[in-house]
Amino acid sequence: MRDSMKILDALVRDQKVAPDWVEALRRVDPTIDGKVDLCLTKLSGSGPYLPTEGAIWRAFEVPLADVRVLILGQDPYPNPCHAVGLSFSTGPNGPIPASLRNIYVELREFGYEPPNHGDLSAWSQQGVMLLNRALTLPLNPLARPRRHVGWWAPIVTAAAKAIALEAEDRPIAALLWGVPAHGMRRYLEPSVKVFAASHPAPRSLARSAGSEEPFRRSAPFARVNNWLTQRDPPAIEIDWKLVN
Numbered sequence: 001m002r003d004s005m006k007i008l009d010a011l012v013r014d015q016k017v018a019p020d021w022v023e024a025l026r027r028v029d030p031t032i033d034g035k036v037d038l039c040l041t042k043l044s045g046s047g048p049y050l051p052t053e054g055a056i057w058r059a060f061e062v063p064l065a066d067v068r069v070l071i072l073g074q075d076p077y078p079n080p081c082h083a084v085g086l087s088f089s090t091g092p093n094g095p096i097p098a099s100l101r102n103i104y105v106e107l108r109e110f111g112y113e114p115p116n117h118g119d120l121s122a123w124s125q126q127g128v129m130l131l132n133r134a135l136t137l138p139l140n141p142l143a144r145p146r147r148h149v150g151w152w153a154p155i156v157t158a159a160a161k162a163i164a165l166e167a168e169d170r171p172i173a174a175l176l177w178g179v180p181a182h183g184m185r186r187y188l189e190p191s192v193k194v195f196a197a198s199h200p201a202p203r204s205l206a207r208s209a210g211s212e213e214p215f216r217r218s219a220p221f222a223r224v225n226n227w228l229t230q231r232d233p234p235a236i237e238i239d240w241k242l243v244n
Contacts, residue, residue: 007036011057018063024162025155035154042151048139049148050076051083058085059131060159061124064166068127069224069238070174070192072181074199075134075145082118083137086130088200090118102200102215107240110221115242126238131159133180149180160187167191171231173224179209195223 008025011017025032043049051058073087077097082090088100096104096118104114124130133156134149163172168191176182178199185194197218198209206216225237 007040008033011060015061016054016057017060020064021060021159021162024064024165025158028161028165029154029158032155032158035158039151039155043136043148046138046147047143049136050078050080050139051085051136055083055085056135059087059124059129059135062127062129064162066127067129067163067166068172068228068235070129070131070160070163070172070188071123072174072176072184073130073132074178074180075132075148076137078137078141080139085135086120086124087132089120089130092117092119092121094118098202099200102202102205106200106215106218106220107242109217109219110240112241115244117244120242122242123238123240128238129163131156133184156184157187160184164188164191171228171235173227175220175224177215178204182209182212193227195220195227 008017008022012019012022029035071087076083076085077090082094082097084091084094088103090097090100094117100118107114120130134145134152136148136152137145138148164187166172171193172191173193173195174185174188176185176194176196182196185196188194196212197215197220198204198207198212200215204215206214208214221238221240228235228237
């Protein structure tokens with residue numbers, strides 16, 4: 001049996017998870033090591049999945065102490081060329097899926113010309129955590145992706161609670177797009193400022209999501225920066241520019 005108490009520590013050793021995340025996850029959920037062990041055990045017996053093993057924990061490479069904005073997605077892209085371990089992002093040479101194209105429309109409205117690639121890692125370098133509710137997705141399109149969401153739920157919930165605890169001392173915002181992401185606000189509020197809208201996927205882009213506004217024309221980047229700069233004292237805004 002895998003020694004569950006060493007999994008998170010091994011991820012830190014391998015530089016897959018920033019060290020302060022381990023302490024924070026254990027603080028909000030003392031049983032988190034066992035939950036990580038159970039999740040990875042189920043994953044190892046489930047067949048091929050996305051992204052590659054080396055990219056699964058990529059969102060947690062951003063130290064918790066550096067997180068200023070959380071962008072929460074659902075699960076990895078179902079295409080091996082797209083899934084890179086960061087929500088909504090592809091790679092430096094990756095294509096631009098439909099949801100990301102719609103995000104780029106909002107970026108252009110904010111005043112930045114979108115790049116010709118789908119790599120959002122520059123946002124991560126500024127403290128934007130690009131996290132999915134499920135860190136993996138079955139490669140087989142006939143498999144049940146909801147199983148993966150359930151396996152990862154305790155870990156992502158603990159991450160949200162850790163961010164909320166961190167936000168008691170400094171401003172942190174969250175962009176929650178789509179009804180599944182909206183369900184995480186109960187773990188984030190009131191200490192995290194939540195901006196919620198429908199998912200940027202084409203089928204939901206122009207529709208409201210429950211009580212939340214449509215993603216189209218929701219001005220997410222402007223609203224986050226306005227909120228950050230209106231804190232007392234003002235926080236540094238995010239430079240959302242992406243270069244080619």
